[in-house]
Amino acid sequence: MKKSKPFHDHGAGEPDPGDPSSDDPKVHAAQANVGDTGDPRRLAELKAILDNAVDAIITINERGLIESVNPATTTMFGYVPDELMGRNISMLMPEPYRHQHDGYLDNYARTHERKIIGIGREVVAMRKDGSVFPIDLAVSESNAAGRKFFTGMIRDLSDRRRIESQLRVSARALTAARQGICVLDARQPNFPIESANPALTQITGHSSSWLLGKSISAILGGDSDMSLSGINDAMVRGESASLVLRCQHATGRAYWGQVDVSPVHDDDDVLTHYVVLVADVTDQQERQAWLEREVRERTRELEAAQAKLVQQERLAVLGRISGSIAHEIRNPLNAIKTSAYYLINARQASEEKQLEHLRRIDRQVSLINNVVSVLSDGARMPQPNRDPAVVQALIDDAISTIEIASTIQVKRELSGDLMPVVVDANQIAIVFRNLLRNARDAMSGGGTITIQANNVEGSDGEIHQVLISIGDTGTGIAEESLPMICEPLYTTKPHGMGLGLSISYSIIENNRGVITVDSKVGTGTTFRIWLPTREIESSESSSQSSEDDQ
Template structure:
């Protein structure tokens, strides 16, 4: 079979069909001749430029062009016809078009050339891309906004591809890891990971791409990062996955949590410290209840013994001695507790004067010697021949030394050795107390002065005590501007405590607290004393003792009664409890001072 030419009567139909296509396409189609004269102008071109076809056909195409295209157009066609060098023809480009109203718009222009009867014609297909350009501009602005956000967030943002190669690295990531952007882009993200993450990353990524099982992606976790200088730091990592076309990417958001981890560790340490303190407090309270019950039992037995009809004078005297000893022990326990409480709350005021530490040591020995002798210890005391003066509270300094001596006696097995040495080193007085006792465990040594901290109390329990003496020692020494240190070679190897105090010049003069108290210790014979205390037994017992000492003593049990009694009784001395109900001791004292001026001596009595 052979193709036969189409009959001529088919051409009108074909032409009509082509015209219909041209008239209904969405792109403008314009045909011009070699001189640039418009020959055809389809409906889409009319809509695009705002002209009717009749207004442009026969006119130069330049009417649809703004400058500089209008000015350059004729020269461009002439050059093409002469040389065949095309800038647009057969290529296409984006240019500006001009509408009938003079407004311009971006358009995509594609030009093709064809010939009819040896004449050249050019067809331009134009598409208004205003919407696309607006969308592109919006996208560009959105990208700029996103880039600005990414560049200014405090978190590092890193993008990698499916091979783990870094694609983006924001300023926060640069600051975090210490790398410039140019140093990491195109490199494997493993460079930012220490082991074991460095060695595991490739396998993890391959496994995820193969199975879709995520360990971090979409979850987030805490990991370690590695800086340019090789240092590592804790960071929070959240990874998300996205696609651009067919390519897969991962974005990691990293946050340095070094400070948070430090605070968490501090809180953890504080929690353990509080737990340890609570444990020590509970142990202390258990010990306190035990120690308070110890003297109460023999005291109760002694009172029962004294009430027995068959008790003779010797038995009563023995019972009284028991009560006196145990009461002394009980008072000492309570005094220690109150001293610790006062020091912690800053309620202790030192009565400082110039005192000789030699005299302080002798006074402390009076308190500690019975405990030392009871254990059969050998005590050596070495004092300088010259006075060692310090500015201090004689009573409190004696308490420091007696506590150290008593502590040494308690924690040394029977027939041990205790040595006390006082010496002056320039402008410092140094007191050293050494014992041959149980020693101090290395882990306990740094905390030996802490409240509620004790070592093995098997020896100490035989002598009683709360184990807070060393806390008192440290606080009192520091209140005198000195310091104290404990040393021990270990358990079973004895201990040494050293106290340093600022010494005064050798020629210091002044009356010590002890001398001052002696000068003021003469009794007020026949003085009238009013005792005010809501504890009836306490008030009556004090009044009885004062009366048996030759004083005229009376007692009342509340504030209003005290004010009324003072008007009638006109006391020389008022001993008043601070914690009275209704009108407290401070108010009573204030009323009495205003009423009697300096004619009455006020003495506060309190258990606080």
């Protein structure tokens, strides 16, 4: 049993290509082409060529019936050979060509006028699935053994059409682009321009013909030779680059150009070209320069306004301080004036009465001195002179200098074995007096001031700090005000300078101590102060107080 051959033909049995008497049209065509009907080797070679051809090859008889197809035909059209053999070739054509084809054959048979035969042209074909695609068709006429037949060579143009369509879209896109675009030949010295779009001619003012063959620096002009050195170096290295530079139009007008260069490689990753984008960014550059000028001008105005605000704030602060000072000093001065008037004008005043007024004057002078001291401390806080000091003595001294109403009870709960603290006694006394005054002022209707002091052990079992707390049962401080009570000039009192707590916090910090506050409106306020019993760094004292809080 003979094997089926790749080149399929119509008819009973399998014709032998070596048999000169065969009626196989493809055999007759092969014989006619090679000019030797008795050379089986040449016919076999030709058959192998047909079987392996990329293009579809179809033979039809005078009636248009398919007699043979090669494997490329079945691949191209989607039919198996048996679906094609003996069928009219028009089955591979879409309408209206399908119904017109037999008429073409009849007309040729009568007139021998060739429209496709021997000429070839581009037409459309139809696959088995009904899809239509473009082809290049070449038809030849042959005679063999007294029979006439036609051979069609068909090439699928789908890929070519798709590429052509893409190229047309790309060409239209280049034409429509607002940026100047040109292609440089990376294989030539100086990278000459191969092509340019209309936008580049508009931007540079040079015609397309003038641009071709020129270097990128030649078409941009201006200071581009110097500025483009970086781009040229990048192109020599095969890299992309971008810059903005001052260019010159063909008319001599200067403009700012944004130049972007990108390398193009072939399928073997060999650098062949560069794509250059050129945009006229003059308007953007001018707007940017204007914005920069505006920013500088607004910055100067803001700086001047800020300086003015600072000056106004200083004057406002000075006004607040002056008002506070006037209030704090005026009352003692009035008391002094009253006592002085009494001493000057009183007749036969008793010695006891005179002594009472003199002591009153002394107390008021002390109050005025305290105000001056607070201001002095706030303006010039000297570095502490730390020496061992007795906590009990510091507390007793502070209490003795503060006038406390009889409706306020002062409770001392001091440990009997308190360690001496290493601090500046004069500065710590200011803190105690400030806190006692605040506690007193918070209890205008009476209450209790509780002063506690205890030794605090460190993690090593040694006593490194003494904890002093001063609490009252007064009005308390609102939660939102607590973060601000240590800020200068902030006060919750109707009258006050707002400097006492700010100075107190600074004093404690400079003496390597820690101060905290707890307060609840309607319950009272408690300040806690940790003071060192030896010379330590502030970071160490902070860590120790944190341990004690835990």
